[in-house]
Amino acid sequence: MLSRRRLLLSRSIKSESWLEASQVHFRRFRSSDSRQRSRNSSYPPQAFPGNQRGGRFNPQRVMKEKKGHILNGFSVRDASDTLLIMEKQVRKWADLPHVHRRLELFGVPRTDVQPILSIFAREVSSGLLRDPVEQNKYHVERFVITPKELNRGLLLDQILTQLFYSWASHTEQQEVLLKSVSRSTLEQISYLYSTADMSYPADLYPKARSMRRKVIMHVGPTNSGKTHTALRALAAAKTGVYAGPLRLLAHEIWDRLNKGQIVPLGMDPDADSEPDITTNMDIIQDSVSRPTVRKGGKAKYARECNLRTGEEFRIVSEYASLMSCTVEMTSLGLPVEVAVVDEIQLLADPERGSAWTSAVLGLPAEELHLCGEEVAVPIVQALLKDTDDELFINRYERLTPLVVQDKSLEGDFSRVQKGDCLVAFSRSGIFALKDKVEQTTGLRCAVAYGRLPPEIRAEQAALFNDPHSGYDVMVGSDAIGMGLNLKIKRIIFETLRKFDGNVERALSVSQIKQIAGRAGRYGLHGEPGGFVTTLHAHDLPMLRSVIPCQPDPIMFAGISPTLAWAEGVLQALPMGTSHRTLLEVAPYVSNVRPPCRACVPSKVEERSRFVETHAKHMKLYDRLLIGGAPMNWRDPLAVEFAARLCQIYNEKIQVPILQALRVGPCLDALESVEGMMSGGKSAAGAPSQGLAILEVLHKSLVLYLWLSFRLPVAFYQSEEAFALKERTEKALDWCLLNMSKRVADRQPATFGLGIPSEAADDVEYRRTPATRYQDESKRELGVKYAKMLNSERRNARSQR
Known part of the structure; x- marks a missing residue:
């Protein structure tokens, strides 16, 4: 009863996918800074008395590489080798203890696991998959391992399990298997296999399937102007939506549409208009012709547009006909005239790709514009093969040349120049480079990396772009590759390898080209063109060989289970099934047809x-929501805060933000930094110490806001969280500005260019719909009733 009550209280936002509501909207664009965090890491208590954790925080500590999957070790020359690899490895796979345990968790009785696996391994190793008839029966085209796969052993484990369930569920095969295993076992296998089926994802979107859409792809490299026409079409549409990868991009589109800075398609730009070179969008900036993205807005071009991201709604009008949002927050139930989906190649992203796939298949738009890299074209063509949509492809070339320099810096930091951007892939590496450049050259460095809030990254970019700010060099991670407008003349790679959370790997062609392409943005420099080189000589040959190459091909589009799918699968699993077992059904059991892959x-x-x-003890919706929340699952402070949220939610239903933050050092750190900002005393390392804790505080506040839009009655103090978030951003900004200064030279908070306040947007809006609080008394009554039931449930558990 309590679960049902909570369901009614929480469903203010319906999600097409239970993972759609649980994607991290900027997770994939942060640096892999997990190397320097340890399980027992702590922050220096000297500067911040609220930190009661002993020990010393060591940002240089490196995480040990994880052991690879037990099935790793085989080589792959081509995707066509997959069936032969399955045939050779199946006996080893069938004997693995964790395979046996998984089948037991999926409901196969222990006594039947060994017999049925032995029969399966014998048939596959004897050439089952060589027969074209059998290949067609089991749809073997979905079993693909390529030389580029990072986790081959894990993938082989998944596809062998998928083949096992397909094989054991086939009617003819079951007649043979009945001689060795029980009928109830085969019924359980078939029930789970049919319930977990995800072979026709396009059918999940009936509104999109009821119309014949015109799909227009705009593909090209970074700095090719590929989103230009799409955004003008959006500005001219009666109804429309922009779906982007980052909150920064969604906010920019929202801001420009409301101010009338984008000239609608079909309208001529004014002769006296001035181009805006500060845009983060990949558009054409031509200072000679009349610009279609203007520096100043004009009322005749203005369109009412609302903003919707994972952590914030901005409602300009209840009747606004346009919406700008992050991809995960895109509504797939409202038909529109024009939709623009940016960075379409991210549909292959293991974390967030399913949101792009859902947008391609499910957006009910008469005209759907997909902007991104050329490598996405074959996958989109395959996705739309059965949808009856029209597909048009527009290709664009880079607007300025990109030149690989003849020499590296050879480790000499004195060669760093104004307009350079040094790229590293860890937080500690970024600050080490910053210190070295500033000590060697006297040039001050702005920084941008994934753990910094988007607002602070934008502020650092503005400092770098402003010739009068005193910040002449940028040091950043791969976070610079998307969403930031940077006047970079030269990119310098500190390394061409990156730690991926398990092992250190070479960057892919796509990653290198995405980052290198930020040099020499069209319209931002007096002379066209950008340059790229490396810090060390041994990396330069690889860079030189990669830049002319085509990006790595995309092999699949990610799809995620829906809430209805999860509810059905949970019914097909044994009682008491763990959360992990539920999550493993999609990649190990579900029938997913190419070009899709379960994520x-x-x-x-x-x-x-x-x-x-x-x-x-939460209901399924809440468990999936919490399990997919945007947080760093390896950061002890972040996990501690999330645990505190769950504790208060379980006990009291409603979660006050300050009560949740009371445990831990974050609030004390904020107050300590604010004291320093006002001219108080500060220790030598105070800004860097404060920065680390404030980053965690900001992520914690983002998590609370994220939950407040999905469980608004429980996480009801969104305004208080927004106020704390703005205070934290100002404190973060002060820490970054003062990290390079001696204690005696530190300044009280003036914030230089300053973080834009809400008033600076110059667009009137509110954060909640007008109808949100109309029935507050009834909802408060519901909360009281839920608390009563919660208490009764706890008492019942304690008496068992």
Whole structure:
């Protein structure tokens, strides 16, 4: 009863996918700074008295590489090798203890696991998959392992399990298997296999299937102007939506549409208009012709547009005909005239790709514009093969040349020049480069990396772009590759390898080209063209060989299970099934046809352990929501805060933000930094110490806001969280500005260019719909009733 009550209280936002509501909207664009965090890391207590954790925080500590999957070790020359690899490895796979345990968790009785696996391994190793008839029966085209796969052993484990369930569920095969295993076992296998089926994702979107859409792809490299026409079409549409990868991009589109800075398609730009070179969008900036993205807005071009991201709504009008949002927040139930989906190649992203796939298949738009890289074209063509949509492809070339320099810096930081951007892939590496450049050259460095809030990254970019700010060099991670407008003349790679959370790997062609392409943005420099080189000589040959190459091909489009799917699968699994077992059904059992692949969030072990510990008694919707929340699952402070949220939610239903933050050092750190900002005393390392804790505080506030839009009655103090978030951003800004200064030279908070306030947007809006609080008394009554039932449930558990 309590679960039903909570369901009614929480469903203010319906999600087409239970993972759609749990994507991290900027997770994939942060640096891999997990290397320097440890499980028992702590922050220096000297500068911030609120931190009661002993020890010293060591940002240079490196995470040990994880052991690879037990099936790793085989080589792949081509995707066509997959069936032969399955044939050779199946006996080893069938004997693995974890395979046996998984089948037991999926409902296969222990006594039947060994017999049925032995029969399966014998048939596959004897050439089952060589027969074209059998290949067609089991749809073997979905089993693909390529030389580029990072986790081959894990993928082989998944596809062998998928083949097993398909094989064991086939009617003819079951007649043979009945001689060795029980009928109830085969019924359980077939029931789970049919319930978990995800072979026709396009059918999940009846509104899109009821219309014949015109799909227009705009593809090209970075700095090719590929989103230009799409955004003008959106500005001219009666109804429309922009769906982007980052909150910064969604906010920019929202701001420009409301101010009339984008000239609608079909309208001529004014002769006296001035181009805006500060845009983060990949558009054509031509200072000679009349610009279609203007520096100043004009009323005749203005369109009412609302904003919707994972952590914030901005409602200009209840009747606004346009919406700008992050991809995960795109509504797939409202027909529109024009939709623009940016960075379409991200549909292959293991974390967030399913949101792009859902947008391609499910957006009910008469005209759907997909902007991104050329490598996405074959996958989109395959996705739309059965949808009866028209597909048009417009290709664009880079507007300025990109030149690989003949020499590296050879480790000599004195060669760093104004307009350079040094790229590293860890937080500690970024600050080490910043210190070295400033000490060697006297040039001050702005920084941009994934753990910084988007607002602070934008502020640092503005400092770098302003010739009078004193910040002449940028040091950043791969976060500079998307969403930031940077006047970079030269990109310098500190390394061409990156730690991916498990092992250190070479950057892909796509990653290198995405970052290198930020040099020499069209319209931002007096002379056209950008340059790229490396810090060390041994990396330069690889860079030189990669830049002319085509990006790595995309092999699949990610799809995620829906809430209805999860509810059905849970019914097909044994009673008491763990959260992890539920998450593993999609990649290990579901029948997913090419070009799709089932996606599950990263850190499944950490997420599942947290849910089982802190959210075990919540309803399914809440467990999936918490398990997919945007947080760093390896940061002890972040996990501690999330656990505190769950504890208060379980006990009291409603979660006050200050009560949740009372445990831990974050609030004390904020107050300490604010004291320093006002001219108080500060220790030598105070800004860097404060920065680390404030980053965690900001992420915690984002998590609370994220939950407040999905469980608004429980996480009801969104305004208080927004106020704390703005205070934290100002404190973060002060820390970054003062990290390079001696203590005696530190200045009280003036914030230089300053973080834009809400008033600076110059667009009137509110954060909640007008109808949100009309029935507040009834909802408060519902909360009281839910608390009463919660208490009765706890008493019943204690009496068992």
